[in-house]
Amino acid sequence: MTMRNSANVVVIGGGSIGCSVAYNLAKFGVEDVVLLEKDSLASGATGRCAAGVRQQWGTEENCLVAKRSIELLTTLSDELNAELDFRQxxxxxxxxxxxxxxxxxxxxxxxxxxxxxxxxxxxxxxxxxxxxxxxxxxxxxxxxxxxxHLDPFKTTFAYARAAERLGVEININTGVLDIVFDDGVKGVITTEGKISTNLVVNATGPSTKYIGNSLNLAHPVExxxxxxxxxxxxxxxxxxxxxxxxxxxxxxxxxxxxxxxxxxxxxxxxxxxxxxxxxxxxxxxxxxxxxxxxxxxxxxxxxxxxxYGISPDGQPVLGEVPGYAGYILACGCGKGFMLAPAIGEGVAKLITGESVSIPIDKMGIERFESGDLITEPAVV
Ligand SMILES: Cc1cc2nc3c(=O)[nH]c(=O)nc-3n(C[C@H](O)[C@H](O)[C@H](O)COP(=O)(O)OP(=O)(O)OC[C@H]3O[C@@H](n4cnc5c(N)ncnc54)[C@H](O)[C@@H]3O)c2cc1C
The missing domain is CATH 3.30.9.10 (D-Amino Acid Oxidase, subunit A, domain 2)
Incomplete structure (x- = not known):
């Protein structure tokens, strides 16, 4: 199959968060979504993780995102039509x-x-x-x-297959080499060619800071x-x-x-x-x-x-980067597999303009410039 050369949204990264974002975008009606994964689905942090899901965090933001994830998980297996091994x-x-x-x-x-x-x-x-x-x-x-407990492979693949059923194009073995930016996102350059788009979601987890050299942006995720x-x-x-x-x-x-x-x-x-x-x-x-x-x-x-793709305060980094129209981050959480259901829903709703049930407005990259940090005390 040849890759589309234009898309409404390009999601970079086929881990739990990228697949959740892609599925939720399609669920909320966005057409022409393309997900690009340089290796195979769940080959990054997601497939290497310990499969734990918890709400016992120490900041309001992490607690609310984790709580929303657990709410979504109670019906996710039915929604995605797949066994996810979610055990409370x-x-x-x-x-x-x-x-x-x-x-x-x-x-x-x-x-x-x-x-x-x-x-x-x-x-x-x-x-x-x-x-x-x-x-x-x-x-x-x-x-x-x-x-x-929740199975990381089953969950990621379930999101991906459900996204495909809703029309999302998933390209594995397709790495993003750079983002084309000219007063707003214009496209991505991949190992398989160029895709024009005005919206890119960076969901590359621990690799976040290696994406988009031409953006000249210091990503606060290590x-x-x-x-x-x-x-x-x-x-x-x-x-x-x-x-x-x-x-x-x-x-x-x-x-x-x-x-x-x-x-x-x-x-x-x-x-x-x-x-x-x-x-x-x-x-x-x-x-x-x-x-x-x-x-x-x-x-x-x-x-x-x-x-872990970890930010300085141990909380996710979500939303559009100020001054970089069309460039959206969905990353930065140390223990992010458990947060993927709520992050996917939240980022997709942010893009479609619907009201978001997690405090995404407090989780933007701008907090690192303003120094307005509340550090998560319960990362292990
Ligand atoms: C040992 C360990 C234990 C953990 N235990 C837990 C746990 O119990 N519970 C929990 O919630 N979290 C846990 N985590 C953290 C969790 O794994 C991650 O936070 C989560 O999986 C992040 O998902 P992601 O989709 O953001 O990143 P990833 O799963 O890393 O997905 C990012 C994807 O982007 C791809 N990519 C990177 N660069 C490019 C590019 N240029 N072009 C295209 N694709 C690209 C990668 O190949 C990768 O597949 C653990 C992590 C580790 C390492």
Whole structure:
């Protein structure tokens, strides 16, 4: 099939966010949408992620975007006509110091105010939920039963197939080399030729800052490497995702029984680096066994690395860039897979001029110039 040479909107990036944006644009009536992906769908951060979805964030913006995503997820499988493995098995955030507990308590108050049903658990309540967790180093435990797991591949492909059914053209193995800009977006130059358009959505996640050299725009999104591993399957011993702030790590037993776990080092230099190391394997194994001694003799099946595309305040960067008519960002969230349903809906509605249910006006790039930042305190 030959690629269209003009489009109403070009979405760059075939991860969860790009596919959600493309689907939602078509859903809200935009015709001639083209999505361009340089490799294959979900080959970036999305296909490398830990599949967790949570609403337990520490800023109003992140809480509201995550809450809207969970609302959408409860009916998304029917809407997209696909099984997405969405399981509301909960998320448990574990604090090991009084300072961490205070911070999580403050976050919980904000979440509750916004209608998110997170709660502080007593030790006994937590032990009932996760009997295999080592509670010796635990100071405070926070839980939200609506949070849980969602399959990143199934979700991204479901968005993409549903978008195609609504007329979106998806071109994989098609990289965007540059954006044509002349007093507004005029098109994109790709590895397969040029497409004329007046609207481009940059949904390239960790690669955001590498897009559109001719725009001469400093994108405030950096690729932050995170390593991750998965074990052989075990019989079910863990329901919720466990996040430990002391260990700066997460552990979840996924539907097929394997344990997925990982962490990153925010102080590493920021560039695309898919290397993963023995040191990570060793450290992660120690962190995991300290928290869940039952994992002591479990074999690791695979490890890999990917990137958070992270902004300076740990919140998404959404909307049109002032002074760059037609250039829209849908990126910048460290843990963005879980936010993709609401970001896709929000960005599409912004483009069609409908009212948006997430606070997209507070999430624009201009906040980095004005210094008007509220930093997310709960990224792990
Ligand atoms: C180890 C790890 C664990 C994580 N765990 C979670 C989690 O539990 N929950 C959660 O919500 N999030 C998690 N995240 C973060 C999450 O993966 C990302 O925030 C999310 O997937 C971002 O989606 P995206 O569509 O913006 O980016 P991506 O999935 O990276 O998609 C961007 C796409 O753009 C393409 N692209 C790049 N440049 C170009 C170009 N020039 N032309 C065309 N295409 C291009 C890439 O190939 C890629 O497919 C994790 C990330 C990692 C690395």
């Amino acid at each position: 098995s909960g998320y448990m955030l574990v604090a090991s110091t009084p300072e961490e507990t205070d911070q999580l308590e403050e976050n919980m108050k904000l979440q509750n105010k916004l209608g998110i049903p997170s709660e502080k658990l007593s030790l006994r309540e937590a032990e009932e939920l996760v009997p295999y967790l080592n509670f010796s180093e635990v100071e405070g435990i926070f839980f939200c039963e609506e949070d849980g 690729p932050e490497r995170h390593q991750i591993l998965i074990t052989e399957p075990l019989e079910r011993v863990l329901g919720p995702m466990i996040i430990s702030f002391q260990h700066n790590s997460y552990i979840q037993q996924v539907p097929h029984g394997g344990f997925i776990m990982g962490y990153g080092n925010p102080n590493e230099p920021h560039y695309i680096n898919y290397k993963h190391s023995w040191r990570f394997l060793e450290n992660m194994a120690q962190k995991a066994v300290q928290q869940l001694p039952v994992l002591k003799d479990v074999r690791v099946v695979r490890q890999w690395a990917g990137h």
